[in-house]
Amino acid sequence: MSTTTSSLTRSDWAARLLKPQYFIYYMFMLVLAGFALFLNDTGFFSLANFMNIVRQTAPITIMAVGLSFALAVGHIDLSIGSVVALSAIVGAILLQYVGVPLAIAGALLSGVLVGLINGFLIERLKVSSLLITLGTMGIITGISRQVSGLESIPIIDPLFRSLLGNGDLLGVPVLLWWTLSFALIGYLVMNKLVFGRHLLAVGGNPEAARAMGLRTENIRIKALVMCSLCAAIAGLLYAGRMAGARYTLGEADLLTVIAAVAIGGTSLFGGRVSIIGAVIGSWLMGLINNGLILSGFSTDEQMITRGLILITAVAIGAREAKNA
Amino acid sequence: MLRNELSQTILEVKEITKRFGGVEALRGVSFKVNKGEVVGLLGDNGAGKSTLVRCISGIHPPDEGEILIAGKAVKLDSPMDARKAGIETVFQDLAIIPEFDVVQNLYLNREILSTNPVLRWLGWLDAKAMAKRSQKSLNRLSSRIPSLSEKIVNLSGGQRQAVAIARAVSWGAEIVIMDEPTAALGVEQSAQVNELIKLISSQGVAVLLISHNMQHIMETCDRAVVLYQGRSSADVAIRDVDKNALVSLITGASGSLLAESA
Numbered sequence: 001m002s003t004t005t006s007s008l009t010r011s012d013w014a015a016r017l018l019k020p021q022y023f024i025y026y027m028f029m030l031v032l033a034g035f036a037l038f039l040n041d042t043g044f045f046s047l048a049n050f051m052n053i054v055r056q057t058a059p060i061t062i063m064a065v066g067l068s069f070a071l072a073v074g075h076i077d078l079s080i081g082s083v084v085a086l087s088a089i090v091g092a093i094l095l096q097y098v099g100v101p102l103a104i105a106g107a108l109l110s111g112v113l114v115g116l117i118n119g120f121l122i123e124r125l126k127v128s129s130l131l132i133t134l135g136t137m138g139i140i141t142g143i144s145r146q147v148s149g150l151e152s153i154p155i156i157d158p159l160f161r162s163l164l165g166n167g168d169l170l171g172v173p174v175l176l177w178w179t180l181s182f183a184l185i186g187y188l189v190m191n192k193l194v195f196g197r198h199l200l201a202v203g204g205n206p207e208a209a210r211a212m213g214l215r216t217e218n219i220r221i222k223a224l225v226m227c228s229l230c231a232a233i234a235g236l237l238y239a240g241r242m243a244g245a246r247y248t249l250g251e252a253d254l255l256t257v258i259a260a261v262a263i264g265g266t267s268l269f270g271g272r273v274s275i276i277g278a279v280i281g282s283w284l285m286g287l288i289n290n291g292l293i294l295s296g297f298s299t300d301e302q303m304i305t306r307g308l309i310l311i312t313a314v315a316i317g318a319r320e321a322k323n324a
Numbered sequence: 325m326l327r328n329e330l331s332q333t334i335l336e337v338k339e340i341t342k343r344f345g346g347v348e349a350l351r352g353v354s355f356k357v358n359k360g361e362v363v364g365l366l367g368d369n370g371a372g373k374s375t376l377v378r379c380i381s382g383i384h385p386p387d388e389g390e391i392l393i394a395g396k397a398v399k400l401d402s403p404m405d406a407r408k409a410g411i412e413t414v415f416q417d418l419a420i421i422p423e424f425d426v427v428q429n430l431y432l433n434r435e436i437l438s439t440n441p442v443l444r445w446l447g448w449l450d451a452k453a454m455a456k457r458s459q460k461s462l463n464r465l466s467s468r469i470p471s472l473s474e475k476i477v478n479l480s481g482g483q484r485q486a487v488a489i490a491r492a493v494s495w496g497a498e499i500v501i502m503d504e505p506t507a508a509l510g511v512e513q514s515a516q517v518n519e520l521i522k523l524i525s526s527q528g529v530a531v532l533l534i535s536h537n538m539q540h541i542m543e544t545c546d547r548a549v550v551l552y553q554g555r556s557s558a559d560v561a562i563r564d565v566d567k568n569a570l571v572s573l574i575t576g577a578s579g580s581l582l583a584e585s586a
Contacts, residue, residue, distance in 0.1 A: 194435045194447035201421050201432055208419035211383075212433045213404040271423045 023316060024264050024277050028284050035291035042294045049290065051173060055241070057286035058175040059084065059234035059250070063257045064264070064278040065186035066230020071261065072190065072199040073223040074206070074270025075122065075129035080231035080257060082140035083114050084250025087235030089144050091160075092153040092245035100160050104236060111232025112225055114140060119221030129224075144247040154244040164240025178237060179279070182230065186275040199223055203270030255306050260285045262313035285309070332359040333395065334530045335380075335411075335499050340389035342375050349375040350386070351554035357499065362521060362531045364541040364562070366574050367551035373534050376551065377501055380532070381413035382406035393499070412492030413501040420488055422477045426469055427451075427458045429476060430491050461494035464527075465520060482513030486520060493524050500524065501532045506540055518544050538567045552576050 036045040043049055063080050070077040091107035098106075114136060121132045155161060167174040190196040201209040202219045210216050231250070239245045262268055263284065264277025285306065292302050335357040342350040350372045357363045367373045378384040380391060382400035390397050393409050400406045406413070413419075420429045431454045438448040458472050469483050469490075476484060485505055492500045502521070506514040514537075521544050525531050535541055541548060542562060550558035550573045558573045565573075 192448055194437065194449055197428065197435060197449065198433070200423065204421040204423045205419075208421055209432070211403055211413075211415060211419040213402070213407065214433050271421070 024274075024280050024284065027263065028280055028287070031284060031287055031291070035287070035294075039291060039294050044291060044294050051176070053286040053290050054179060054283065055173050055175040056290075057282050058179045058241075059237045060253060060256055060260060060285060061179045061279055061282040062182045062230050062237065063234045063250075063253060064260045064282045065182050065275060066227040066234075067257055067261050068186060068190070068266055068273045068275055068278050069199065069223045069230075070129070070227040071266050071268060071270065072196070072203045072273045073220045074203040075220060075224060075227075076133065076258075076268065077118065077129065077224060077227045077231075078133040078254060079114060079118060079137040079140060080227065080234075081250040081252070081254040082137045082144065083111050083228050083231035084235040084238060084253060085144045085245070085247050086114070086140050087111050087232035088239035088245035088249050089148050089153060089247065091236055091239055092155050093147070095155055095157050095160060100157060100163065103160070104164075107236055108229060108232050111228045111230075111235075114232075115225030115228030116221065118228065119224040122224070123217045123221060141247070148245070148247050150247060152244045152246040155239055156243070161240055161243050164236050165243065166241060175237060175241065178233075182233070183275060183279045186278075190273055190275050195222075200271055200273065203272075205271070252303070255303070255310065256285050257282070259306050259310035259313060262317060263309055265317075267317060268314065333357070334359045334393065335532070336390075336392040336395075337376075337380065338390040338392065340376070340379055340386040340391070342372075342379055342384060342386050348554055350379070352389070353551065353554070353556045354389075355549040355556050355559055357530045357532055359498070359530055360525050360528045361547065362525050362533060362545045364545035364548040365532055365534045365551065366541065366548050366570065368574055371551040371574075372554045373551055374503070377413065377503055377532075377534060380406065381411060381501055407495070407497075410496070410498040411501065412495060412497035412499070413503070414485070414488045414492055414505060415503055420476050420484060420491075423475060425475050426462075426472045426479075426487055427455050429487055430454070430458045430461070430494060434495070458494070462490055465490050465493065465523060480513065481509045482516050485509065485513070485517050489517075489520055489524070493527075493529060497529060499530045499532065501534070503534045504536065505533070506535065506537060514540065538570055541570065542567060548573075550574055 039045070063084070067077060067080060087107040087110050090110045091103050094103035094106045118129070118133055118136055121127070122129050125132070163174065165175070169177055190200070198209070198214055198219050201212070201214060202216045206216055235249060238249045242249075260281035261278045264279070264281030265274040266272060266278060288305060288309070289302055292305060333356050338354050340350050340353045341348065353372065353376055355363070365373055365376065375384065379386045380400070382403045382405045385399070385401050391400060392398070393411070398405070398409045400409065421432065424432070436450045436453045436457070437444045438450050440448070455472055462469060462472070465486070469479070469486055476487065479487070489500070489502070489505070505517050509517065518540065521531055521533065533541070533545060545562050547559065547561050548565070548570060549556055550570070552574070553576070557576070560573070
């Protein structure tokens with residue numbers, strides 16, 4: 001903690017507008033305008049395409065909200081991509097035996113379980129979340145591959161597919177409803193509820209949080225459960241939209257989600273979270289993906305772009321941390 | 325500075341010992357602090373000051389001995405226990421969340437929740453009520469914190485110290501322990517903190533002050549308790565000693581001087 005720097009009256013409006021937390025909005029507008037200009041004959045700039053982007057991005061957005069919880073307490077969760085596949089496969093298999101509510105409950109439970117295991121291992125072994133979740137990621141991916149026999153498990157239940165996939169409510173795709181609901185929940189928890197306040201306290205200064213009587217271990221475990229639960233929901237949304245589950249679901253999402261959250265202004269080292277930033281960040285990632293596809297770029301190039309975005313976001317965050 | 329409640333003992337420490345493995349950090353420490361009194365806790369590095377503070381603030385319960393608050397023996401097994409007993413500690417690292425604003429820090433883990441039962445069940449914060457009450461407690465301390473919605477990272481060292489002290493006092497603490505409150509501060513900001521210490525002691529709060537700064541001790545304290553090799557070796561009224569005498573007590577050069585200053 002530096003006590004020497006004190007910039008109390010940073011009233012210069014230019015400096016205000018250039019604040020890193022606004023970076024995501026400028027970036028979003030810039031990318032949108034850029035693609036709109038370059039792709040003006042492809043239908044990029046149309047409501048139908050934007051709806052399409054939002055629907056495709058729904059699982060990413062919800063994972064980004066979830067990861068924000070883990071990052072709030074200073075953890076990272078690399079296992080979210082593997083939980084997506086696990087939850088989808090658990091849900092799809094259960095659907096063959098039970099109804100939709102129980103299948104969903106079972107899938108969500110698998111997510112909660114992974115979060116609890118991650119949390120307990122990190123707190124008990126006092127090892128970094130990076131390593132523990134890297135390990136659980138491997139384990140879960142292996143389990144998903146084995147359980148599914150590397151086959152897709154089809155989902156034919158129409159209720160499941162419309163509730164979590166291609167349905168509409170009041171003329172708006174359910175996936176947009178899901179996205180907005182979780183964004184709202186995440187925002188309220190982080191900004192209005194005592195639970196979010198405690199998450200951020202633990203991430204901001206764990207010793208201080210403990211000295212003030214917070215049960216830091218419990219809070220961190222809860223954060224990881226929330227993160228994993230969101231990944232499980234993302235898995236169900238994938239399964240609903242794709243009408244089936246496959247062990248590859250969510251495989252490539254980890255990079256996208258971390259990039260989305262980082263570019264949205266959330267600190268990757270704990271204590272500062274922007275849920276709105278994470279949502280906009282995930283839409284930005286979707287927008288870029290969509291624009292690149294329409295421009296004729298390959299998946300490889302999309303991946304390179306995501307990597308570049310992550311590094312850019314982290315570089316901005318690191319500069320800000322030094323200036324603080 | 326006039327004190328009229330000196331007779332009333334608020335904190336009494338009796339023969340406290342604390343071992344870490346084979347090392348005896350405290351080997352029998354006893355002293356008293358009266359209401360509204362500022363007592364300096366002195367000692368060389370390794371004399372046991374930090375351990376003693378940790379015992380009184382509930383972080384490390386002592387192995388033997390008693391802690392009495394207003395004459396009643398208390399068991400302090402956690403920082404929460406100490407807080408409930410009326411002891412607040414302002415730690416050297418301040419125990420504040422840099423990314424939080426002043427109000428959020430003042431109310432950390434003691435948040436005021438909404439009065440609406442449904443929202444209350446959800447844990448909905450009543451930000452307005454907290455801001456209002458923070459303003460009140462800070463006014464009482466006439467401190468120089470620019471704005472309650474200012475993040476701690478944007479505050480100076482002295483202002484951070486003021487926030488930490490305000491937090492301690494605003495919770496109705498009767499005993500405030502301060503661990504090197506001016507160690508990282510410049511001259512002017514140290515003076516502000518001293519002012520604050522005098523102010524809260526004039527309001528009846530007992531202050532236990534740990535400091536290496538003799539000048540600071542001479543200026544703010546009524547009495548000094550000296551630890552030497554895990555024991556309380558001296559208990560003197562500040563008006564009876566000078567800086568050099570204190571230094572020789574700390575280094576053990578002038579032996580034991582245990583005067584009851586009741």
